[in-house]
Amino acid sequence: MVVLRAGLCPGLxxxxxxxxxxxxxxxxxxxxxxxxxxIAQKCSLSYKALVAVRRVLLAQFSAFPTNGxxxxxxxxxxxxxxxxxxxxxxxxxxxxxxxxxxTELMGxxxxxxxxxxxxxxxxxSLGLKQPVLFLDSTGGFTASRLxxxxxxxxxxxxxxxxxxxxxxxxxxxxxxxxxxxxxxLRDRLSQQVxxxxxxxxxxxxxxxxxxxxxxxxxxxxxGLAIMMQLARELKTLAREFSLAVVVTNQVTRDSSTGQLKPxxxxxxxxxxxxxxxxxxxEATWEKATTQRIASLxxxxxxxxxxxxxxxxxxSHVKELSPATPTQGL
Amino acid sequence: xxxxxxxxxxxxxxxLEALQVVRQECHGDATRTAGGSGATRKCTxxxxxxxxxxxxxxxxxxxxxxxxxxxxxxxxxITEICGAPGVGKTQLCMQLAVDVQIPECFGGxxxxxxxxxxxxxxxxxxxxxxxxxxxxHCQLIAEAHQEEDNLKALETFSLESILSHIYYFRCRDYxxxxxxxxxxxxxLSEHSKVRLVVVDGIAFPFRHDFEDLSLRTRLLNGLAQQxxxxxxxxxxxxxxxxxxxxxxxxxxxxxxxxxxxxxxxxATVRLIFHWDNSQRLATLYKSPSQKESTIPYHITSHGxxxxxxxxxxxxxxxxxxxxxxRPRREEEK
Numbered sequence: 001m002v003v004l005r006a007g008l009c010p011g012l013x014x015x016x017x018x019x020x021x022x023x024x025x026x027x028x029x030x031x032x033x034x035x036x037x038x039i040a041q042k043c044s045l046s047y048k049a050l051v052a053v054r055r056v057l058l059a060q061f062s063a064f065p066t067n068g069x070x071x072x073x074x075x076x077x078x079x080x081x082x083x084x085x086x087x088x089x090x091x092x093x094x095x096x097x098x099x100x101x102x103t104e105l106m107g108x109x110x111x112x113x114x115x116x117x118x119x120x121x122x123x124x125s126l127g128l129k130q131p132v133l134f135l136d137s138t139g140g141f142t143a144s145r146l147x148x149x150x151x152x153x154x155x156x157x158x159x160x161x162x163x164x165x166x167x168x169x170x171x172x173x174x175x176x177x178x179x180x181x182x183x184x185l186r187d188r189l190s191q192q193v194x195x196x197x198x199x200x201x202x203x204x205x206x207x208x209x210x211x212x213x214x215x216x217x218x219x220x221x222x223g224l225a226i227m228m229q230l231a232r233e234l235k236t237l238a239r240e241f242s243l244a245v246v247v248t249n250q251v252t253r254d255s256s257t258g259q260l261k262p263x264x265x266x267x268x269x270x271x272x273x274x275x276x277x278x279x280x281x282e283a284t285w286e287k288a289t290t291q292r293i294a295s296l297x298x299x300x301x302x303x304x305x306x307x308x309x310x311x312x313x314x315s316h317v318k319e320l321s322p323a324t325p326t327q328g329l
Numbered sequence: 330x331x332x333x334x335x336x337x338x339x340x341x342x343x344x345l346e347a348l349q350v351v352r353q354e355c356h357g358d359a360t361r362t363a364g365g366s367g368a369t370r371k372c373t374x375x376x377x378x379x380x381x382x383x384x385x386x387x388x389x390x391x392x393x394x395x396x397x398x399x400x401x402x403x404x405x406x407i408t409e410i411c412g413a414p415g416v417g418k419t420q421l422c423m424q425l426a427v428d429v430q431i432p433e434c435f436g437g438x439x440x441x442x443x444x445x446x447x448x449x450x451x452x453x454x455x456x457x458x459x460x461x462x463x464x465x466h467c468q469l470i471a472e473a474h475q476e477e478d479n480l481k482a483l484e485t486f487s488l489e490s491i492l493s494h495i496y497y498f499r500c501r502d503y504x505x506x507x508x509x510x511x512x513x514x515x516x517l518s519e520h521s522k523v524r525l526v527v528v529d530g531i532a533f534p535f536r537h538d539f540e541d542l543s544l545r546t547r548l549l550n551g552l553a554q555q556x557x558x559x560x561x562x563x564x565x566x567x568x569x570x571x572x573x574x575x576x577x578x579x580x581x582x583x584x585x586x587x588x589x590x591x592x593x594x595x596a597t598v599r600l601i602f603h604w605d606n607s608q609r610l611a612t613l614y615k616s617p618s619q620k621e622s623t624i625p626y627h628i629t630s631h632g633x634x635x636x637x638x639x640x641x642x643x644x645x646x647x648x649x650x651x652x653x654x655r656p657r658r659e660e661e662k
Contacts, residue, residue, distance in 0.1 A: 108590065109593030110621075134374075138557065138597065139407065139560060139561055140406075140617045141617070142617040143374050143381050144618055146374055147378055148618070165375045167374035168371065168374075169373065169377055170371045172370070173557055207594070210550070210553070210554065210594060213546065214551035216543075217546055250594050251590060252589075252591055260590075263591065290620060
């Protein structure tokens with residue numbers, strides 16, 4: 001449902017958009033599927049200009065058929081695998097975060113999701129010297145903790161400060177702000193603005209359930225629709241621009257069995273291609289520890305149910321031997 | 330907010346009208362400042378680091394608690410305090426409402442406080458005691474150091490000024506609470522010196538007479554996002570207190586914070602207060618930058634304090650006086 005915006009293609013100016021909108025044509029689909037002569041008369045625009053715009057929009061938004069071999073070549077050249085900063089977690093994810101896919105981290109409060117996200121941002125920014133976009137919707141992003149993690153990994157202060165500059169943080173506290181931030185990102189990437197710090201390869205969103213939960217439940221049903229719009233936005237961003245998208249999600253308690261299950265329901269479970277559950281080793285909050293167990297709940301490459309131990313403490317790089325595989329979620 | 334009213338059964342137009350009237354009555358015709366759209370909240374991690382390092386903390390007067398929190402209650406974050414009844418949550422809230430006003434030369438943030446009370450547990454005479462002790466403490470420091478800034482600041486830091494800068498709101502049910510939080514940004518843009526918002530008893534209005542649990546989850550999450558926006562845009566600390574509930578497992582039952590799993594994600598920092606025999610303990614359960622740890626604390630007639638080292642405990646027992654709730658004894662367990 002792409003809305004017509006100025007600059008979407010050359011020749012589509014702001015006044016043209018206003019006239020089209022007044023005539024009832026708001027999205028690309030409306031424009032492409034309607035009779036251009038009709039629109040030219042109703043909105044008093046030139047027929048030739050409309051034909052030119054339509055040609056460009058069709059080229060931009062159509063899907064062209066391709067075959068498996070071409071796809072494979074494309075993937076080989078465009079997919080990158082980004083390290084998460086924790087070797088055991090990399091092992092769990094089959095060597096790291098794949099671009100072009102959405103990876104989800106879920107866990108109970110205090111299980112370490114934000115810590116792992118900070119670790120990922122630090123490792124990509126410091127290790128690969130590439131920019132990172134961090135969308136924070138919970139207010140949990142603490143720059144001093146990120147600085148601590150960077151200090152543990154690199155000695156040179158210059159490097160640490162440069163790494164901090166490469167991480168861009170956007171605070172979005174409701175779903176509409178998040179969607180507009182993602183649209184802005186898409187515009188920036190599609191105009192191929194080459195930034196001095198290299199191409200953007202990873203987007204971390206902490207968390208996605210915080211902005212969607214206020215819309216779900218009750219008697220309103222539009223929450224589900226907005227959630228699916230966000231899902232589509234994330235997947236197309238990941239695929240079109242070869243980004244690795246990392247999202248964090250909450251867990252809720254199943255009312256009948258009392259087991260923990262991921263939040264946002266069955267519809268959301270189809271969105272990420274890989275899901276990792278983070279749990280604390282101890283069952284209650286009375287014993288403090290920095291050890292967490294990460295288990296693979298959904299993956300297209302590895303068997304589900306494998307578990308590793310992750311230390312979210314000061315030395316983010318340290319990890320212990322993987323635990324034996326147990327039943328999946 | 331308007332969607333909530335639709336659930337209750339009045340039309341959207343009536344809801345908007347009601348909000349307009351309330352807003353006009355409270356704030357005249359002041360134009361509503363935009364709280365910061367998404368575009369203006371973009372910055373690099375380096376800029377955020379500099380901002381954070383320049384920010385102060387709200388100290389609690391218990392140095393052990395300040396240590397595990399990383400300096401005190403952080404501004405721009407939501408801190409949640411959970412605990413069983415009588416363990417000291419409201420005491421800490423009252424202490425923080427006084428401590429936020431400490432002048433900058435004494436290490437405070439020189440801000441004002443908003444106290445939203447849902448349980449009716451705010452006792453003004455107790456706040457007077459805490460404030461008097463705090464002023465006395467600052468006077469002692471000023472006398473010891475004899476610096477001009479300190480003495481000048483002391484002139485404005487008195488009992489009357491402390492009490493007049495705590496803005497108190499009483500909400501009787503969840504609708505009033507939601508409305509109060511919704512109107513809070515307007516209030517805060519007029520009183521820009523507010524650096525602390527306390528909601529004492531966020532669980533209380535949501536725990537009784539709620540048939541539709543999914544509605545409750547939705548309202549709570551909406552409330553959480555509102556509070557995060559307030560904390561972020563107005564650079565203030567938001568402190569919430571929560572109750573505890575029992576989770577019955579297969580073999581044992583444990584005390585966990587109330588309001589369910591999804592509420593656990595609302596607060597950025599979570600403190601759990603509990604008892605160990607007759608000693609009160611505070612555990613930092615969730616924090617983005619500090620490790621989990623547990624420390625003991627005391628509530629004296631001066632307010633929230635550290636536990637005295639063992640040699641001095643003889644006197645400490647006598648001064649421990651909580652006028653509202655008696656300390657637990659062995660036989661009461």
